[in-house]
Amino acid sequence: MTPRSGARERLLGAAETLFADQGVAATPVDQVLARAGVAPATLYAHFGSKAGLQAAVLDARLARWDAAWAAAVDAAPDDRGRLLAVFDALDTFARGGAPSRWCTFLATAADTELLRSRLTELAGPVAGDGAAELAEHLLVVVSGTLAMRLRPGADSAVARGRATAEALVSSV
């Protein structure tokens, strides 16, 4: 917890948008600095390197995703709704002005395991002994939904993914 620093927050915000829109490699540090209105040395004082900044951006995103998913689960009315709440959270994230390629951060190892374990847990009340299998199916569908958001027709990606998930849940 660095003593509150406007520059730090602005750097994280600028980097998140630019990295997501253009890709990390295609985004020069100078561009992040310009958008944040910060000097080069300040960035290196806070994050050490471009890679350090990237890591900090991913961490921040993961934490927000985590919170959004938890909130969606809490808001759901029943077991089936809680299992499918991932898609509500995806929808929130997608509509919430987040960069169009925000989903790339989900391609990390930590996140895959998080998804798998939570989905298995949530699938329990719905599928009983078949919970692990259903969770595995839903993991594929969630991954596919993220992938679809990278392509044309991204707007309807979450809705289509949810429809597929519902078909799977109903077939249990």
Place this chain on the structure above:
Amino acid sequence: MTPRSGARERLLGAAETLFADQGVAATPVDQVLARAGVAPATLYAHFGSKAGLQAAVLDARLARWDAAWAAAVDAAPDDRGRLLAVFDALDTFARGGAPSRWCTFLATAADTELLRSRLTELAGPVAGDGAAELAEHLLVVVSGTLAMRLRPGADSAVARGRATAEALVSSV
């Protein structure tokens, strides 16, 4: 059709591997040249630019994927098998020594439409009126399978994707 040129083929092969393993942006032209054993000017004579080389690599890949899928469909015994043949083709590609991140090329617009239309066609005999809907579900699953191959546990990605697809087909 350039007069047969060993350099051209070597460049395509080297670029395919390196681009897939490291990403295009992270791969310097020099590295492609070194692996191919070719001089800079030769690359620019054939492809005009790094982007031109990248485009040529994608074209070649798409053509091979196309052929592999068609072969898998032909080899399948029945309608259901033909519909699920995408996964046979994915398996062939994945095992065939292709770079671990080969799937990135499937994130193109052209390919998305190709997938959708062919899957819809193949779903006809299996799902009748529900063909379009089933194809849409399978499109999500195929995309998810590709995404899973980018993460740890990639080896079993195709098998798990196929299992999800079978659950969907069976529920029709």
Place this chain on the structure above:
DNA sequence: GTCTATAGCTTGATAGAC
């Protein structure tokens, strides 16, 4: 068609003042 050599630019990161 292919080579060697190099131009010209952009990048990530640092030095030193305040």
Place this chain on the structure above:
DNA sequence: GTCTATCAAGCTATAGAC
């Protein structure tokens, strides 16, 4: 902690000989 100014390295692409 933040700034201005700058370095050293790496990149893509081209020139010119064979």
